[in-house]
Amino acid sequence: MYFSYKNSEQAVLSDVNLKIDQGSRTVLLGANGAGKSTLFYHFNGVYEPSCGTVLYNGQPLRYRRKALMRLRSEVSVVLQNPDDQIFSATVEEDVAFGPRNMGFPDEEVAERVDAALFRTGMSDLRKRGTLKLSYGQRKRLTLAGALAMKPKVLVLDEPTAGLDPQMACEVMELADLMHRDGTAVIISTHDADLAYGWADAVNVLCAGKLTYSGDPDGFYSDRSAVRASCLVPPLICSINRCRSIISGRSISPYPHTVPEIVAKMSSSAITPGKMTIFPVDESASPDTEYIKKATMDICTGVCGTAARKAVSKGCPAGRIFSGTDGCLAETVGGKNSALLCDRRMLPAVTERLDRLKAMGCAVESEMADVRDISGYTED
Ligand SMILES: Nc1ncnc2c1ncn2[C@@H]1O[C@H](COP(=O)(O)OP(=O)(O)OP(=O)(O)O)[C@@H](O)[C@H]1O
Numbered sequence: 001m002y003f004s005y006k007n008s009e010q011a012v013l014s015d016v017n018l019k020i021d022q023g024s025r026t027v028l029l030g031a032n033g034a035g036k037s038t039l040f041y042h043f044n045g046v047y048e049p050s051c052g053t054v055l056y057n058g059q060p061l062r063y064r065r066k067a068l069m070r071l072r073s074e075v076s077v078v079l080q081n082p083d084d085q086i087f088s089a090t091v092e093e094d095v096a097f098g099p100r101n102m103g104f105p106d107e108e109v110a111e112r113v114d115a116a117l118f119r120t121g122m123s124d125l126r127k128r129g130t131l132k133l134s135y136g137q138r139k140r141l142t143l144a145g146a147l148a149m150k151p152k153v154l155v156l157d158e159p160t161a162g163l164d165p166q167m168a169c170e171v172m173e174l175a176d177l178m179h180r181d182g183t184a185v186i187i188s189t190h191d192a193d194l195a196y197g198w199a200d201a202v203n204v205l206c207a208g209k210l211t212y213s214g215d216p217d218g219f220y221s222d223r224s225a226v227r228a229s230c231l232v233p234p235l236i237c238s239i240n241r242c243r244s245i246i247s248g249r250s251i252s253p254y255p256h257t258v259p260e261i262v263a264k265m266s267s268s269a270i271t272p273g274k275m276t277i278f279p280v281d282e283s284a285s286p287d288t289e290y291i292k293k294a295t296m297d298i299c300t301g302v303c304g305t306a307a308r309k310a311v312s313k314g315c316p317a318g319r320i321f322s323g324t325d326g327c328l329a330e331t332v333g334g335k336n337s338a339l340l341c342d343r344r345m346l347p348a349v350t351e352r353l354d355r356l357k358a359m360g361c362a363v364e365s366e367m368a369d370v371r372d373i374s375g376y377t378e379d
């Protein structure tokens with residue numbers, strides 16, 4: 001498809017042919033002005049292509065009011081600039097706006113608002129006036145608004161820009177959680193390290209043209225393509241490349257995260273430790289004393305909103321953000337670790353352990369006995 005802004009002859013998007021798979025974690029990369037935000041505005045029908053078609057579930061978008069309302073109940077686009085998206089006077093009113101507009105009963109609206117505010121760490125600010133929020137808080141508010149819609153497709157335009165490191169990690173965890181719940185998640189970012197650690201599909205825009213579409217390693221292995229797109233490779237990608245030149249060993253498999261590169265570099269030198277995983281869910285009351293005793297003197301980490309809630313009830317929290325990476329790196333380095341983990345994030349942790357195995361480092365892991373956590377019920 002092609003797109004030009006009104007009063008401009010020049011196409012901002014040209015010949016862009018792109019498919020987003022339902023089950024993928026997709027990242028859109030591109031320099032400033034490449035056309036990322038413009039493309040995202042096409043996903044929920046704010047802009048209509050000058051030439052070509054946007055399809056959703058195989059059907060061309062229709063641009064009548066009702067059809068757009070239906071589309072936007074399934075496709076949530078969180079804009080780059082939160083001020084373009086916040087209209088209500090208070091935080092809770094703003095999050096409630098979408099679900100209320102969809103005609104949900106009051107109880108369901110309240111339930112969705114509570115859950116979305118909790119997940120984005122905004123519960124304490126629910127009564128605050130939106131004009132009194134900081135930039136990062138406004139970004140979180142727009143994300144909460146999107147979560148409250150329970151969308152099938154979640155599009156996040158530079159979601160971590162301007163957020164503190166903890167919140168940036170939590171946003172990526174949320175994106176992972178949404179993806180595992182079956183939501184297609186598409187993110188634009190200038191953070192190459194973040195993109196590499198998270199995405200399994202990468203699309204690159206360069207001056208309005210799609211120059212790459214495929215897996216992250218395919219793009220970042222082609223250094224001239226990365227340069228031509230005015231981008232930089234992720235740090236881990238560069239370290240892996242240098243290591244393979246120095247050691248004469250194969251450049252693949254490609255590590256994507258710190259624990260993975262540590263695993264690859266030290267695979268035969270160190271016997272890895274064991275990671276104990278304590279699964280918790282949001283409705284549980286974890287036995288904090290048991291967990292404290294079981295994790296004494298070892299590195300502890302936190303993963304997911306339920307685990308953060310457990311910390312607020314007194315569970316130990318060494319690494320409150322980037323907990324999975326922290327614990328895995330420690331374990332790869334030969335020490336034991338304990339991860340307090342949101343039960344919904346367990347498949348993500350298993351995936352991370354499998355990737356370490358692929359790097360030549362089989363980290364031992366065990367699930368803590370769930371019966372030791374009072375209030376936790378097995379399915
Ligand atoms: N409303 C508009 N009217 C005219 N031109 C616009 C408008 N919005 C964006 N543009 C132009 O379209 C091009 C693409 O802009 P866009 O905001 O999509 O880029 P981007 O890739 O999101 O950049 P960034 O990384 O800075 O967010 C730029 O040249 C920009 O100046």
Ligand SMILES: [Mg+2]
Nearest residue numbers: 036037038080
């Ligand atoms: Mg943009």
